[in-house]
Amino acid sequence: MKYLQHTLLSLSLAAFTLGCGTDSNTDPLVPEIVSIEIYDADLNSTIHSIVIDEDQAQLYATVLYDDNSSSTATTQLNWDSNDTAVMNVYNGLLTPAANRGTAAISASFRDKLFTTIDKNVAIMPLSDINITSEQDLNITDDTNTSLCHVDINTTGEYTFQTNGTFEDNKTTLAISSNITWMSSNTSVATVGLSTGVVTVITTGMTDINISVFNDINKTLRMDVNITAI
Amino acid sequence: MRILLVLSLLCISLFAEPSGYIGISIEDSTEFFTLKGSDTINASAPQYKIKAGYGEISNFAVEAAFSYMDYSTNVFSSNDSAALMLDITLYKGWDMGYNLYPYLGVGIGMGAMKVERQLEDSLSFSSFNFGGGVRYGISQTYDFDIGVNYKLRTWQTISLVSEDVKVTSHLVNPYIGINYHF
Numbered sequence: 540m541k542y543l544q545h546t547l548l549s550l551s552l553a554a555f556t557l558g559c560g561t562d563s564n565t566d567p568l569v570p571e572i573v574s575i576e577i578y579d580a581d582l583n584s585t586i587h588s589i590v591i592d593e594d595q596a597q598l599y600a601t602v603l604y605d606d607n608s609s610s611t612a613t614t615q616l617n618w619d620s621n622d623t624a625v626m627n628v629y630n631g632l633l634t635p636a637a638n639r640g641t642a643a644i645s646a647s648f649r650d651k652l653f654t655t656i657d658k659n660v661a662i663m664p665l666s667d668i669n670i671t672s673e674q675d676l677n678i679t680d681d682t683n684t685s686l687c688h689v690d691i692n693t694t695g696e697y698t699f700q701t702n703g704t705f706e707d708n709k710t711t712l713a714i715s716s717n718i719t720w721m722s723s724n725t726s727v728a729t730v731g732l733s734t735g736v737v738t739v740i741t742t743g744m745t746d747i748n749i750s751v752f753n754d755i756n757k758t759l760r761m762d763v764n765i766t767a768i
Numbered sequence: 769m770r771i772l773l774v775l776s777l778l779c780i781s782l783f784a785e786p787s788g789y790i791g792i793s794i795e796d797s798t799e800f801f802t803l804k805g806s807d808t809i810n811a812s813a814p815q816y817k818i819k820a821g822y823g824e825i826s827n828f829a830v831e832a833a834f835s836y837m838d839y840s841t842n843v844f845s846s847n848d849s850a851a852l853m854l855d856i857t858l859y860k861g862w863d864m865g866y867n868l869y870p871y872l873g874v875g876i877g878m879g880a881m882k883v884e885r886q887l888e889d890s891l892s893f894s895s896f897n898f899g900g901g902v903r904y905g906i907s908q909t910y911d912f913d914i915g916v917n918y919k920l921r922t923w924q925t926i927s928l929v930s931e932d933v934k935v936t937s938h939l940v941n942p943y944i945g946i947n948y949h950f
Contacts, residue, residue: 568801568935569845602929612930649887
């Protein structure tokens, strides 16, 4: 009987010892959320965001994990605006409302991570645009009208840029989207519809019409006088 | 010798009748966790169990067990706490003579473990288990228990905001214990 008890005890200790494993990994199996970042279409997550009147803007959210991975979670979050008279938001899509001002846009998930992803979005209408050129052309701007003027005396390509000025008269922003360029006289000069690259062909006059969101319009009157060298 | 024989008969008599029992056991094994069917981690998990049951050691018995388990590796967060669980198991035993009672068991369980995650404070799990072992009647009222269990656990879905992930785990855990019959 003692022999049987001894055998049982030995077997039990052996089995117990076999069950003792060693840990092969000290990092948790499931990655942890570090933060949720909000950014706009230009991947700008630090300063945000001038939204032009009557337009919509899409915000995106990315979850960052402690294993350095990330994933997009725009539609999984609950988006909220603290002033819906200024701005509405749904699934990250910002839609300006009737009033002007600043609305704090936040996104939350299960009522957590709220403070980490709070962003302010200033809603300001665009008031004016002005035109500059890469070739440093002398562009005169009539502040009383939406007409500006430039003289050109050689053929070739000219690249123009548009800078927007907003209603606070402080904020300016290079406008690279939602802008259209059209030439009134394509025999004198053509222009890329969205690029602002003007190709001067011959002597004459043409109006380059610039429209931002079909709302803010500007005309660049171009007098071309090709002089023989 | 006669006394031993009488005690042995009493013991068999007690074990042969339905009776209640309580017991303790200690288990140690390595649990294998799987995330989304691919990523894995293993963690040793000593378990301490108190249990109460009713039935015949040589026939059917039902047992409820309350266990404490503390993984030595953080599985779900940087500061996992211990897990508590409740198992209900149905046993079928046989009398093989020499006070030996082999048995098989099948059961289910549930439990929870505190974690420190952004979106979860604790994780629950359910388990299915089966196993077997042998009990040795060491006196009229005590038996020594040794066996092995296979457990398959399904853990609460964990949210990563953009997706929910499922974790399953399984383990084979040998155990030893002692039961008191009354």
